[in-house]
Amino acid sequence: MARFKLAVLISGRGSNLQSLIDACADPAYPAEIALVVSNIPDVLGLERAKKAGIPTAVLSHKNFNDRESFEDALDAIIREAEPDLVCLAGFMRILTEGFVRRWPDRLINIHPSLLPAFRGLHTHERVLEAGARFAGCTIHFVRPAMDDGPIIVQAAVPVHAGDDADSLAARVLAEEHKIYPLAVRLIAEGRARVENERVIVDAATPPPGALINPAPGETA
Numbered sequence: 001m002a003r004f005k006l007a008v009l010i011s012g013r014g015s016n017l018q019s020l021i022d023a024c025a026d027p028a029y030p031a032e033i034a035l036v037v038s039n040i041p042d043v044l045g046l047e048r049a050k051k052a053g054i055p056t057a058v059l060s061h062k063n064f065n066d067r068e069s070f071e072d073a074l075d076a077i078i079r080e081a082e083p084d085l086v087c088l089a090g091f092m093r094i095l096t097e098g099f100v101r102r103w104p105d106r107l108i109n110i111h112p113s114l115l116p117a118f119r120g121l122h123t124h125e126r127v128l129e130a131g132a133r134f135a136g137c138t139i140h141f142v143r144p145a146m147d148d149g150p151i152i153v154q155a156a157v158p159v160h161a162g163d164d165a166d167s168l169a170a171r172v173l174a175e176e177h178k179i180y181p182l183a184v185r186l187i188a189e190g191r192a193r194v195e196n197e198r199v200i201v202d203a204a205t206p207p208p209g210a211l212i213n214p215a216p217g218e219t220a
């Protein structure tokens with residue numbers, strides 16, 4: 001059976017892209033990456049794609065006078081690859097409503113917080129400042145508002161007493177690398193669909209138990 005085709009948009013390191021590349025390397029995984037697009041030249045993510053033999057494109061937003069003309073060009077490049085799904089993976093450009101509406105329920109994003117908390121940048125610093133006991137990450141369908149849209153998968157991690165933004169980011173990132181391939185699998189297999197702006201996941205078994213931080217054993 002033909003595999004579900006992905007276009008992945010990046011701006012940098014591409015560790016989430018790598019998690020998708022690794023997942024797609026398994027012939028049993030239901031998706032493959034048809035194209036990687038970066039708006040920044042010479043980033044590590046492009047190297048990762050090339051090493052995996054995936055076609056790449058660089059489209060610098062600096063070469064365009066306005067957001068709309070950049071997005072028109074971006075849309076044309078993506079469409080040539082005929083993807084079933086467009087995955088934002090550390091793509092650091094805000095997309096306009098016009099672009100988002102061209103990919104209804106076919107555009108997903110990863111955000112390093114438990115949405116709808118901590119939208120925007122510097123999530124880990126803000127989690128620490130707020131004294132939250134949990135942090136996490138979210139894969140969601142993209143809507144015009146920033147970091148908004150139906151949630152597909154989330155992972156939660158505890159905040160540790162000695163954490164700084166880097167140690168917390170590393171703990172969250174390890175989970176990002178698990179949930180991006182999971183979300184893509186659910187969509188590719190037709191097991192995650194949007195109904196009334198919520199994602200219904202077929203056959204999702206809720207994880208057992210609750211996460212409590214600090215752990216009750218330590219405080220009793």
Ligand code: GRF
Nearest residue numbers: 013014015016090110111112
């Ligand atoms: C990740 O933390 C992702 O959640 C955020 O940007 C970062 C990208 O990292 N949107 P990478 O380029 O995938 O390594």
